[in-house]
Structures are given as structure tokens and as C-alpha cells.
Amino acid sequence: MLIVMRTDAAASDIERVLNTIHSMGYTGHELAGSTRVAIAVTGNDGAIDPAHFENLPGVAKTIRVTQPYKLASRNGSNIRPAVKVGTSEIGGGSFAMIAGPCAIEEREQVMAAAEAVSRSGAAFFRGGAFKPRTSPYAFQGLGLDGLKLLAEVRDRYGLNIITEAMDEHGVDAVIKYADCIQIGARNMQNFSLLKYVGASDKPVLLKRGLSATLEEFLLAAEYVMSVGNAKVILCERGIRTFGNHARNTLDLSIVPAVQRVSHLPIIVDPSHGTGHNYMVTPLARAAAAVGADGLIVEVHPHPERALCDGAQALTTDQFLDLARQLTTLLRALGPDAVAASTSSMSEQ
Ligand code: PEP
Ligand code: MN
Numbered sequence: 001m002l003i004v005m006r007t008d009a010a011a012s013d014i015e016r017v018l019n020t021i022h023s024m025g026y027t028g029h030e031l032a033g034s035t036r037v038a039i040a041v042t043g044n045d046g047a048i049d050p051a052h053f054e055n056l057p058g059v060a061k062t063i064r065v066t067q068p069y070k071l072a073s074r075n076g077s078n079i080r081p082a083v084k085v086g087t088s089e090i091g092g093g094s095f096a097m098i099a100g101p102c103a104i105e106e107r108e109q110v111m112a113a114a115e116a117v118s119r120s121g122a123a124f125f126r127g128g129a130f131k132p133r134t135s136p137y138a139f140q141g142l143g144l145d146g147l148k149l150l151a152e153v154r155d156r157y158g159l160n161i162i163t164e165a166m167d168e169h170g171v172d173a174v175i176k177y178a179d180c181i182q183i184g185a186r187n188m189q190n191f192s193l194l195k196y197v198g199a200s201d202k203p204v205l206l207k208r209g210l211s212a213t214l215e216e217f218l219l220a221a222e223y224v225m226s227v228g229n230a231k232v233i234l235c236e237r238g239i240r241t242f243g244n245h246a247r248n249t250l251d252l253s254i255v256p257a258v259q260r261v262s263h264l265p266i267i268v269d270p271s272h273g274t275g276h277n278y279m280v281t282p283l284a285r286a287a288a289a290v291g292a293d294g295l296i297v298e299v300h301p302h303p304e305r306a307l308c309d310g311a312q313a314l315t316t317d318q319f320l321d322l323a324r325q326l327t328t329l330l331r332a333l334g335p336d337a338v339a340a341s342t343s344s345m346s347e348q
Pocket of ligand 2: 102103272298308309
């Protein structure tokens with residue numbers, strides 16, 4: 001941390017700050033500028049709470065140098081390792097495609113979607129058995145029966161399964177049937193749930209909260225990792241803004257921003273990020289171009305009949321077309337495109 005003193009700070013103010021630093025077990029270094037003094041703090045392991053200094057006389061401002069997240073940070077390494085999910089992996093320079101319906105509704109729907117996802121060459125299938133719905137009267141998901149259908153998809157198509165858990169019971173069930181636990185946007189700051197999945201060894205797909213900052217997002221990942229589960233994949237799914245032409249504002253700028261400070265893979269969800277079928281393919285292409293580690297896309301064989309999020313679902317044909325476009329795009333971008341910002345990485 002850097003503590004910047006006011007231009008009119010007295011010598012006793014500087015002394016008080018240095019003593020406070022010393023009493024915390026750290027070392028203060030006085031840096032004299034032409035008009036004011038700044039004091040650098042060293043010897044601290046983690047971030048220091050600026051509240052210790054902000055209200056001391058003579059202090060103009062504090063500047064944080066150490067990030068509050070440790071395990072999720074890059075820690076000066078150029079390596080952004082992949083996270084193994086089932087028989088495949090996400091991150092590490094490859095581009096992961098996860099696709100499937102918003103909700104598991106019935107066998108025919110699931111298998112038709114899975115057939116198309118498998119045919120596209122994707123390695124991952126998504127689908128909610130436990131659905132976080134805004135209305136308690138809306139379809140809540142098939143629960144255990146939905147998980148069993150997902151397990152059938154894995155057996156039949158060899159696809160790795162990603163599905164949401166909304167509470168501890170759901171986590172226990174998802175662990176039995178799936179390859180990756182999805183923590184939804186609404187639960188990104190459900191800290192007890194984060195610690196619960198952190199105690200498992202299943203990979204966790206952590207979606208960004210509806211209004212989460214980058215730091216809040218990474219601290220949520222840190223919760224999972226701090227309990228011992230390092231297999232976290234981040235997902236940008238749009239945030240709430242004043243814009244109302246789309247369901248959410250898909251914040252693609254967070255992809256390079258995350259890649260600059262964290263080693264965790266980050267994928268993009270253009271379905272929830274836009275809410276409209278016609279926007280999904282363009283934003284999926286944009287996510288690939290921006291260097292995302294992959295995509296999660298909603299696909300339904302009959303979007304007009306979907307029990308959840310039909311407006312944003314791609315038909316199976318549209319999805320297969322998107323997959324073809326992405327193959328061409330990723331080839332044109334070249335092998336460095338995924339996580340391109342890593343090569344020009346500058347230390348945080
Ligand atoms: C979903 O993936 O179906 C979902 C509910 O996503 P989110 O938590 O991002 O809204
Ligand atoms: Mn959905």
C-alpha cells in the first residue's frame with residue numbers, strides 16, 4: 001500500500017502514520033516528492049485495509065498495491081493453466097464450447113439438443129435441473145430426474161456435464177451426476193455455498209453476479225479456492241446497466257481484465273448476456289475474438305416451446321452454424337488469440 005500525505009501534512013502526521021505501520025508489524029518507507037510525502041508499506045503478506053490510515057490527520061489518500069485475492073491472482077506467473085472438467089479441459093489455450101438447453105425439460109428435448117451439441121464437436125453439455133427462477137410460479141426444473149437425464153447424455157454422447165446447484169443439497173446431487181458444478185449469478189455471493197463447493201473436488205463454473213465488480217467476482221472465486229478447490233472457471237454473463245435493448249449488458253471488457261490479473265479461465269455466456277436469439281451469434285463471435293477461453297450457449301430444439309429462456313435459445317441449426325463460424329474465426333485468429341492478453345501481460 002502507498003499512503004499519500006497531504007501537501008500541508010505536519011511532520012508529526014508523517015510520524016503518526018509511520019508508527020501505525022510499525023505497530024502493525026510492517027515497515028514504512030518515506031518517499032519525499034517535490035510537494036508532498038508518500039509512504040510505502042512493505043512486509044505485509046496480503047492486502048492492508050485502507051481504513052487503518054484513511055482517517056489519520058494529514059493523509060490525502062491510500063493506494064492499494066496488493067490485490068485482496070491471492071489464490072485467484074496470477075502471482076506474477078505467465079501461466080494460465082487449464083482446468084480439467086470430466087474428460088476434457090477448459091482454459092490453457094484451447095477454446096471450450098459448452099452448450100445445451102437452459103432447463104432440462106424432457107428426454108426428447110434433451111437428447112435432440114445433445115445430439116446437435118455432440119455433432120458440433122463441442123465437449124461440454126449444459127442444462128439446468130435446478131432452476132433459479134425470478135417467479136416462484138415459473139418452472140423450477142426437474143430436479144433429480146433432470147440430473148439422471150444429464151447422466152444419460154454423458155453415457156450416450158460422451159459429453160461432459162455442467163449443471164447448476166442452488167444449495168447444499170443440490171451440490172450433493174450434482175456431484176453424483178455431473179462433471180462440473182455451476183454456481184449461478186444470483187448465488188455468486190452466497191458465501192456458505194461457495195465454501196461448500198470449495199470443499200468438494202469437482203470443478204466449479206462460477207458465473208458473475210448481476211452487478212459484481214471484477215474484484216467481487218475474483219473474491220467469490222477466492223472463497224471456493226480458499227477451502228481447497230482450485231478448479232474454478234469464471235463466466236461473464238452480462239450485468240445490469242441502464243441499457244434496456246438487451247436482457248443484460250455483456251461486459252466483454254472483463255475478459256482481458258480478468259486475464260491480466262488472474263490465472264483462472266474465463267468463458268462468456270452470450271445467451272444470458274443478451275437475452276435475444278438474434279444477438280447470441282454476433283456476441284459469441286465477439287467473445288471468441290476478445291480472447292475468451294470458451295463459451296456457454298443455450299440451445300433448444302424448439303425454442304418456441306421452451307419452459308425457460310426460449311427467447312435467447314439458438315435452434316440446433318443456428319447452433320451448428322455458430323460452431324462452424326467459430327471454427328473459421330478461431331483458425332483465422334490463430335493459436336495466440338485465446339487469452340491473447342496473456343502474452344502482453346504486465347505484472348499487476
Ligand atoms: C443459466 O445458466 O441457466 C442461468 C440461470 O444463468 P445465470 O445464473 O447467469 O442467470
Ligand atoms: Mn437460462
